Amino acid sequence: MVNGIKPISSRSMAERVEISLREYFAQKSFKPGDPLPTELELAAALGVSRNVVREALSRFKMLGIVEAKKKSGMVISNPDIVGTFEKVMTPEIMDEATLQDLFELRLALEMGIADLLYIHKTEKDLDELEEIAAREMKEKDNNFRISNEIAFHSKLYEMTGNNTLKRFQSLLLPIFGYVIKLEKKKVISGKVTHQDLVKILRKGTVEDFKEGMLSHLQPHFDRVRSFKK
Amino acid sequence: MVNGIKPISSRSMAERVEISLREYFAQKSFKPGDPLPTELELAAALGVSRNVVREALSRFKMLGIVEAKKKSGMVISNPDIVGTFEKVMTPEIMDEATLQDLFELRLALEMGIADLLYIHKTEKDLDELEEIAAREMKEKDNNFRISNEIAFHSKLYEMTGNNTLKRFQSLLLPIFGYVIKLEKKKVISGKVTHQDLVKILRKGTVEDFKEGMLSHLQPHFDRVRSFKK
DNA sequence: TTAGTAGTTATGTTCTACATAATAAATGTA
DNA sequence: TACATTTATTATGTAGAACATAACTACTAA
Numbered sequence: 001m002v003n004g005i006k007p008i009s010s011r012s013m014a015e016r017v018e019i020s021l022r023e024y025f026a027q028k029s030f031k032p033g034d035p036l037p038t039e040l041e042l043a044a045a046l047g048v049s050r051n052v053v054r055e056a057l058s059r060f061k062m063l064g065i066v067e068a069k070k071k072s073g074m075v076i077s078n079p080d081i082v083g084t085f086e087k088v089m090t091p092e093i094m095d096e097a098t099l100q101d102l103f104e105l106r107l108a109l110e111m112g113i114a115d116l117l118y119i120h121k122t123e124k125d126l127d128e129l130e131e132i133a134a135r136e137m138k139e140k141d142n143n144f145r146i147s148n149e150i151a152f153h154s155k156l157y158e159m160t161g162n163n164t165l166k167r168f169q170s171l172l173l174p175i176f177g178y179v180i181k182l183e184k185k186k187v188i189s190g191k192v193t194h195q196d197l198v199k200i201l202r203k204g205t206v207e208d209f210k211e212g213m214l215s216h217l218q219p220h221f222d223r224v225r226s227f228k229k
Numbered sequence: 230m231v232n233g234i235k236p237i238s239s240r241s242m243a244e245r246v247e248i249s250l251r252e253y254f255a256q257k258s259f260k261p262g263d264p265l266p267t268e269l270e271l272a273a274a275l276g277v278s279r280n281v282v283r284e285a286l287s288r289f290k291m292l293g294i295v296e297a298k299k300k301s302g303m304v305i306s307n308p309d310i311v312g313t314f315e316k317v318m319t320p321e322i323m324d325e326a327t328l329q330d331l332f333e334l335r336l337a338l339e340m341g342i343a344d345l346l347y348i349h350k351t352e353k354d355l356d357e358l359e360e361i362a363a364r365e366m367k368e369k370d371n372n373f374r375i376s377n378e379i380a381f382h383s384k385l386y387e388m389t390g391n392n393t394l395k396r397f398q399s400l401l402l403p404i405f406g407y408v409i410k411l412e413k414k415k416v417i418s419g420k421v422t423h424q425d426l427v428k429i430l431r432k433g434t435v436e437d438f439k440e441g442m443l444s445h446l447q448p449h450f451d452r453v454r455s456f457k458k
Numbered sequence: 459t460t461a462g463t464a465g466t467t468a469t470g471t472t473c474t475a476c477a478t479a480a481t482a483a484a485t486g487t488a
Numbered sequence: 489t490a491c492a493t494t495t496a497t498t499a500t501g502t503a504g505a506a507c508a509t510a511a512c513t514a515c516t517a518a
Contacts, residue, residue: 112341
């Protein structure tokens, strides 16, 4: 076994430039709006071709961290967190372990928003939520029921007044569907219905609601428990 | 005003190619390991230069959706969700509204993991958790206390057995610190201490724990309530 | 049979050239 | 002087060619 073995940076130039730039941004403590050096300056400073720099910059542009305008050059800008999440959230190519993890994450969120809900809920919200729950009972068509199920839980997130949370949840929705499909199981509802939840949300305490939501999601928690290693 | 006014795709070629490729991947329902056409083939098919294609592909490489090997070509691979998240999670350049939203998201998660905890907790975990909580009492140094605070909550996430959740939480940690700093407020602890939480986790019910955690986080929830629009 | 060699291929990197849009400078006219 | 128009200037966007490099294939020779 050789001692002075070289680890060798198997990383591509673009990847290394990405890392260097990230460090550079942090070290200079750039804020949105701050101008960046030109591509040629960066290329010269890093000792690589302009092409490689552009490949790295392209990544930052995708994340929304860098914006470029002709002539004026490039500036730092604030990234769209959820938008980026959307770009990697592709259930089809994600490994099953991560899908399960995200499914649990969604369950945790669903349970965890209770307190936020009680802080932000309004009468108007409750009326709308009630209407969604009522619509659901009238329909027999399965596809419609699923989309209504989604509408109900989405409305809950909307009621938290937290837009990031809302968008984040809507990205987790496909995961939900995908895990269910993987299991080849039918969606089983808990004992507590959506209409029950609305009733609690209107007149019950936050503890009541937490209990209710747990019952509502019980089948899913049972599934998680059955997978326990 | 001209009628047939063209909105014009102000998007760059690289951006449009990114979109096209994403559609292409989905339409062909690619799975990890599936080979992609060569860069030149893609360039020809899309009618753009190889350069532009590479800029778009560079983005997918960053996300971990595409991997490239010399000679063998490129293949689809499963992306690292949390790793990608890490790349955009830069509190310094994020807008304040999103920071607040993420702070709340973290609160929701903290409350929401209770049920998962009770499913997965073990004696060994509880012992370790207890030790962390005990260490904390002996120390006066503020920096040390903060890192211990972090250690405690991190351990909780670890106990859920959900690695994605754990990694996700550790990414939200800087947000926590950043929001506190923005407020120029001191970290106020709730009435229920970490040691109390361990005690509950060991002998109490999941409902007890939820109550306890809420009390523990109460100052933060109060802050959220005070910001209510 | 097998070790070694040459050839092939797709990505990685560099360089040059030019298009394009936004800005600044210069110019000319009332 | 003030203002409108035109003319550079500059940095990003796109294209194309060339060569390096690693990995795989197939052939060759001992």
